[in-house]
Amino acid sequence: MNMAVLERPVLGSARGAxxxxxxxxxxxxxxxxxxDLIEWAFQREKVGLDFDEIERETGARPGIGMEYLMMQQAQLGCRVQGGGTSPRHHDADMVAASLACLPEIYxxxxxxxxxxxxxxxxxRPDCLMEAEQRCAPLDWRGTKHGRFAVVEVCRVPGLRWPADQLGKRADGSWCPVGYSVTGREIAAARRRYLSWYGALLHLRHIFQAACHLTSFVVTEAMPPRTPWQRG
Structure with a gap:
């Protein structure tokens, strides 16, 4: 059958707190x-990601050796400048610097x-947690007897039923259908979520082991790893 793909309904991003x-x-x-720490830095302290500035201030190439550089900065008592007219919190600048130097592997x-x-x-990234695969006709028609799927004559070579199996109807009609969301789309969305989660795991380690945070201690707490799995 002709499985044309229906437009997937827009699903909102999976919101955190x-x-x-x-x-x-x-x-x-x-x-x-x-x-929580990252959201504090970007919501309350209004930090931004200026990759050129981070590289200029720290001498680091983003994605290479950030753990070592930040430990060296902590020992020297220096920090990345946030820029702008009013100084931002030291820890917020460290969050921005760590994020700007996220390794390519993450x-x-x-x-x-x-x-x-x-x-x-x-x-949080939209993992299509509420998505359901639905197969439905591509079009509908209204009649006095109700709502029915639109059918058409099958003109695709090799897919038309043999004439001796069509019975009294020799036109070989069919109903084109499609899927509201495909398994491939769902899998791709969940891979993107897991990539985001993996990057957070790396940042958690950086904040715990390599950043000299003055006002926060980063715990083991993480968002759900697979929120689409219930129970």
Whole structure:
């Protein structure tokens, strides 16, 4: 049969919690998850990703040796300047620097931009969690007897039923159908989510082991790894 693909319905991104309520403490260090820290940096401190500036200030080529460079910076007591007219929090600058130097194996600059854009609005990648594959006719027609699928004469060579099997109807009619969302689309969306999750795992390690954060301690907390699996 002619399986033309229906347009997939727009599904909203899988939202995380509401916009972050995290604030840098006046004293001590606050325990936060890696995603909370990133959202704090981009929502409250309004940091941005300026790859040229990060490279100029740190001497680092994004994606290469960031762990070593940040440990060296911590030992020297220096930090990446955030730019702009008002200084941003030290920890927010460290988040931006770490993200800008995300290794290519974890998505590099493209993944860094995706993480930053999602963090600003408190969202997560759309993994099509509520998507359901539905097979439906491509078109419908209304009659006095109700709503029926539109049928047409099959003119595709090799797919038309043999004449001796058509019975009284010799036109070989069929109903073209399509799928609202394909398995390939769902699989691709979930691979993108897992790539985002893997990048967060790497950043969690960087914030825990290589960043000298002054106001936060990064915990093991992570978003769900496979939110589409229930139970």
């Amino acid at each position: 509401a916009l972050t309520g995290v604030r840098a403490p006046r004293t001590g260090r606050l325990a936060v998850g890696v995603l 998505g590099g600059r493209r993944m860094a931009v995706q993480i930053a854009e999602l963090a600003r609005v408190g969202e």
